[in-house]
Amino acid sequence: MPTEEQIRHIIARRAALELNDGDVVNLGIGIPSLVNNYVPPGVRIHLHSENGILEVGPSPSPEKADPNLINASRQPVTELPGTSYFDSGLSFAMMRGGHIDATVIGALQVSETGDIASWAVPGKTVLGVGGAMDLVVGAKRVIVAMQHTTKEGAPKLVPRCTLPLTAKGEADVVVTEHAVFRFRNGRLVLVEIGDHIDLDTLRRLTAANFEMEEPLRVVSRWEGDWK
Amino acid sequence: MPTEEQIRHIIARRAALELNDGDVVNLGIGIPSLVNNYVPPGVRIHLHSENGILEVGPSPSPEKADPNLINASRQPVTELPGTSYFDSGLSFAMMRGGHIDATVIGALQVSETGDIASWAVPGKTVLGVGGAMDLVVGAKRVIVAMQHTTKEGAPKLVPRCTLPLTAKGEADVVVTEHAVFRFRNGRLVLVEIGDHIDLDTLRRLTAANFEMEEPLRVVSRWEGDWK
Amino acid sequence: MPAKFETPREAVRRIRSGATVMVGGFGLSGVPVKLVDALLETPVGDLTVISNNIGTPGGGLGKWLRAGKIKKAIGSYFTTNPDVGRAYLEGKLEVQLMPQGTFCEAIRAGGSGIAAFYTPTAAGTDLAAGKEVREFDGKLYVLERALRADVALIKAYKADELGNLVYYKTARNFNPLMAMAADLTIAEVDEVVPAGALDPECIVTPHVFVDIVVTG
């Protein structure tokens, strides 16, 4: 059984396979921020960060960090050949205008109709939404990368979101440590399952109704050199 | 009696006196394009042209003309120290957003409530409006520089415009070869008259109702070295 | 996706009859003339053209008009080409005239995912006829819809290998806006430079807006 941290990497690695060569991608915080480590050879993605940079390069060594060259998670990054800077208005025009090929984001809940809840926790005053709503409304493909259940074991794939929505019907793919689902014509379809879990168990951990792709892809997920 | 061409310069020279040192100014085509020749010593204006340049410099010699460095009248211009280029969207944001201190424009008619008609002639199919509507809506001060009457002698200052409007209630000053009017609290006020014309004649050439500033400024206009 | 590099002839093959095409330029400055000429050699027609002007008689987009390729023109200033007025009066050309600032803003909105906006420009004039007018803070505003196109043909000065663009003086005009507002953006440039050769602070159109770059 992988550790919690390993599970985050397992999800990120599988989410990375959803990206195509040449994609302009915006990665959310949390698990999505790990995705860039797992982009397969032969696939080059182009990272966009909503604070106004395209072609975001890798993190610098601490002594080279520039507090004014950061990504949207406020982490120091670097330039690549072809990096460009722009104001936040143009950055969100890219997002909302459908110019970002894909985004990988975390979520608290995803509904069986593709609604996403990712910003507000019940019973807590949440005073931050950031760019999440614009991102999921605008990106051509919205890949949700999240653990299959909450820490308490409650399903996060649900018939209807009970938490405040980030957007309605915008999820395209959901990648968890156990499975991959795609939304096809507005219906949730299970397309891939890990070989460490059986279908009955997956159904028990998934409150949302879903259809199944035939044949269902069964893959080995627990393998790998997880950090 | 000055020639038609001299009258255009007489109007431009008086309109130039409406500009203040430091003003960012957009000059329309026709008589307004002559205004820059008459800006008084000690007053520096900063020319904006809506095709995307601020700090427009004077016309170059023909052999130095660059077809990609033009003003909105499609005439070659030059750069000054501090010139900037920007796209048409930002250029019109400057205009509509109230960032241009003054514009001098021509007009076919101005009404006694400040409506301006400047783009369409009756009975003609007019397929060009350009930036005039944005300019008069947005500029902080709209200075209309026009001949007092049409070529046929009809008044251009009218109770209500009969030609298609460019904007409602946006004129601030009207400069003609005979007089200067200002709009004060939505009312048209004659503030200056040339010493070559008497008030009765002016009234006959002016269909719009107007009030009079006391004391009325009487100035000599026919004097000068007109081209 | 970074831009592909093609010849003008290859690039314009992607334009279909009946398409809506944005074309950059103010007068003849900043018009992608090679792309305009390349399309002329195709059988494509029935185009809706979104461009500030329709060139001059037989110049720039005036060539498309003479070749009978334009069904409808959307822009702000067609007066400099008398062919436009003639075709309009003969019923051969539809014309939609917009204030230039509204034209810009509608294209920017189209590229930015904004469906519509309220502008004070043209309120109370014939160009607002039939449009929704609404008062905000005591002032009247006209509701204008976003403009988008199937293809944008734009002119830039230099592209890098990814498709990032910079422009040249007042040839910039509508080009950066149109680059954002089409399903397919084709940029004609004078020169292609290596990635990293353009100052990251000075790139006007990041490559995310550019699909195809053409030179010669």
Add this chain to the structure above:
Amino acid sequence: MPAKFETPREAVRRIRSGATVMVGGFGLSGVPVKLVDALLETPVGDLTVISNNIGTPGGGLGKWLRAGKIKKAIGSYFTTNPDVGRAYLEGKLEVQLMPQGTFCEAIRAGGSGIAAFYTPTAAGTDLAAGKEVREFDGKLYVLERALRADVALIKAYKADELGNLVYYKTARNFNPLMAMAADLTIAEVDEVVPAGALDPECIVTPHVFVDIVVTG
């Protein structure tokens, strides 16, 4: 009008109690810290602050919050400063939370003379509660009003003698938008260079948007 040059202390004297003030920056990057500090030394308070964040506990605009100068905060992400949540729960601070893209667009609209716009962002969510929702081409859009301020405090990298501005890397963020959207724009810069020393193609904020430049 080209910009005037003042010290931070002189410049912030123009801000009145009860004013609406935009402040640039994303996190602590691109925040005009000298202006923030200078205002702290004035008796001014009761401010409505339009800024993406309210700094960190005791950092950036977090200083204004601790000094009790902020009546209301309008922005998208206040989570990084727990002081904001505390003040809000204690009823000492009003908060208006907006999606970051809507926040940007509202400021740009405010600077561009656009009264309001329809954005798809937040449609069907709590952040659209009470707002007009309208369908365009089968998709739902939320009507959002423009944002303007009495004063904008922005951070740029260099100004020339006229007040033209360039920025530095991701410290650009909201600053060029806010420069457009206030009655008075005060820009803090690292360096002032002669007119003509900035490349005309690379100026991000033309001087028409800048009233006052401050350095040391």
